Amino acid sequence: xxxxxxxxxxxxxxxxxxxxxxxxxxxxxxxxxxxxxxxxxxxxxxxxxxxxxxxxxxxxxxxxxxxxxxxxxxxxxxxxxxxxxxxxxxxxxxxxxxxxxxxxxxxxxxxxxx
Amino acid sequence: xxxxxxxxxxxxxxxxxxxxxxxxxxxxxxxxxxxxxxxxxxxxxxxxxxxxxxxxxxxxxxxxxxxxxxxxxxxxxxxxxxxxxxxxxxxxxxxxxxxxxxxxxxxxxxxxx
Numbered sequence: 001x002x003x004x005x006x007x008x009x010x011x012x013x014x015x016x017x018x019x020x021x022x023x024x025x026x027x028x029x030x031x032x033x034x035x036x037x038x039x040x041x042x043x044x045x046x047x048x049x050x051x052x053x054x055x056x057x058x059x060x061x062x063x064x065x066x067x068x069x070x071x072x073x074x075x076x077x078x079x080x081x082x083x084x085x086x087x088x089x090x091x092x093x094x095x096x097x098x099x100x101x102x103x104x105x106x107x108x109x110x111x112x113x114x
Numbered sequence: 115x116x117x118x119x120x121x122x123x124x125x126x127x128x129x130x131x132x133x134x135x136x137x138x139x140x141x142x143x144x145x146x147x148x149x150x151x152x153x154x155x156x157x158x159x160x161x162x163x164x165x166x167x168x169x170x171x172x173x174x175x176x177x178x179x180x181x182x183x184x185x186x187x188x189x190x191x192x193x194x195x196x197x198x199x200x201x202x203x204x205x206x207x208x209x210x211x212x213x214x215x216x217x218x219x220x221x222x223x224x225x226x227x
Contacts, residue, residue: 001173004156006156009154032214034214036216043118043217043218043219043220044204044206044216044218045217045218046215046216049214049215051214090156090157092157094214100145100147100162100164100208100211100212100214100216101159101162101172102157102159102214102216103159103173104149104156104157104158105156106154106155106156107156
């Protein structure tokens, strides 16, 4: 079975600071990787995903994530955060060919201060 | 508006009582899912359904039951066998079981009286 670790539970940044949220997974096979985001008062929604190809994927609102297979990592980055990025961020993984059984990390609560 | 509707928003359960959480979608999606969210534990999969009249257990199915008699509906029953039911429950759907983009509802907070 796969598992996902998000080591940063709470992150506080000032506007314009750079962001990197860690995500590591454990699984012996090929995986699909995701970041979901939940803005205050809104539903969880997909931020970006990686299936194959270029390990650097770009998502909505200027976010990107890099898949490093050797490190089993899929860290989320943004060069300059905005107050509106305040949200909870979840990394998720599923085994390729294993159906849509996503395994989620515990989430990182990001607060961006003005 | 297309989307996923979960009701009620808040639900209280008495000891020994079964309660049912509703999840309805008008997205014409084949697959539907139930997740449980606990503080500090992320989302854990309870049950999922790839197509009508079919469903499978997720990682924490004990004490829960589901049905999928209609494409648009995937109700979750929290039975009295679930000893720690207090949690936030999220329903989700995807176009197919192999299309990994999940659309989520707004959730139901279940508490035990």
